[in-house]
Amino acid sequence: MxxxxxxxxxxxxxxxxxxxxxxxxxxxxxxxxxxxxxxxxxxxxxxxPKLIRLGDVTSQMVGRWARPQLEEVVRRLGESANVAQLDGDRVVYIGQVMPSHNSMRMFTEVGRAVLPHATGVGKAIMATMTADEVDALLDRTGMPSRTEHTITDRDAFHAELDATRERGYALDEQEQELGVRCVAVSVPAPGRRLALSVSGPLTRMTDAVVSEALAPLHEAAERIAHQL
The missing domain is CATH 1.10.10.10 (Winged helix-like DNA-binding domain superfamily/Winged helix DNA-binding domain)
Structure with missing residues (x-):
């Protein structure tokens, strides 16, 4: 159904x-x-309506299953790691592990639901969808600007998804919150629209850190997919 x-x-x-x-x-x-x-x-x-409760419980369980993988990512990188899923037309953060030194409050907190076009996890998930599915979602949500960096043009967004597919990861370049940069990968589990990300202040999330994050993120995504 x-x-x-x-x-x-x-x-x-x-x-x-x-x-x-x-x-x-x-x-x-x-x-x-x-x-x-x-x-x-x-x-x-x-x-x-009774499926809502099952979905909530399942989301909590996925967040729990993913925690050891997120902890390993944080151990290797020293930045916050997140797992999110596409729930309806929004991306919901269902798990997060933060390093002990992190005192910065970011939008990537558990339970937060945001529109996917302005997030790394959202782009990573949407890059696994067909163009028609992406357009249908954007028709429903629109592409409101969150910051001056948010992509709000449909053609430019499709080009960004093409780039995401080609390089194997998505970026949020201060598009959801000024001063925050994220790198994200999708979880390769059929039927599961999940993604992992590493996020942090722009001053620390350099290109070198983004490159360093790719292997831990992909390895964690593979392990979570295997669990699912």
């Missing part, structure tokens, strides 16, 4: 699941009774 956009008819669902229609109908009715699916007025079915 999620793959179909959250709303689907029984016949389409039976085809997608490769199961007999009566079996699908019985399963869906059970899920409706439990609150995980709801029946729409047009007799199609949509994802139900």
């Amino acid at each position: 999620a793959d179909a956009g959250g709303v689907v008819g029984l016949s389409q669902l039976a085809t997608m699941a490769q199961m007999p229609l009566p079996t699908i109908h019985r399963i869906v009715r059970t899920l409706v009774d439990l609150g995980y699916v709801r029946q729409e007025a047009n007799r199609e079915y949509s994802l139900g």
Whole structure:
């Protein structure tokens, strides 16, 4: 149902699941009774409100599973490491480890939800999406400017995603918050729109630090993908 956009008819669902229609109908009715699916007025079915609680718990668990990997990144780099997921049309930070010396409060705090176009993790995730999926998301959210550095032009943003795919990582060049720079990579787990990032003050996040962060980030992303 999620793959179909959250709303689907029984016949389409039976085809997608490769199961007999009566079996699908019985399963869906059970899920409706439990609150995980709801029946729409047009007799199609949509994802139900009880899934919100499951999604929240799952996000917390992913953040917990990722913590040892984030701790290793912080140990090697000495800068904050984050894990975030695309939840609907926003990127939500679900895990973070900060070095003991870090007293700088940044937007990358656990539970914070931001629009993806202005973040490294958002770009890393969107670079794994098709152009049509990216455009559909931007149609819904727009591209508001967070700082003077935020990319607000659709063509320029697609070019940035192309560059992200080519080099294998995304950058946030003070686009979400002035004085903060991030480097991010996606977690290569099919069906999971997750990304890891290292973030810090612009004065410390030099090009050399960004280059140094790539191997630890990719290694952590691979380990998390394996866990998932």
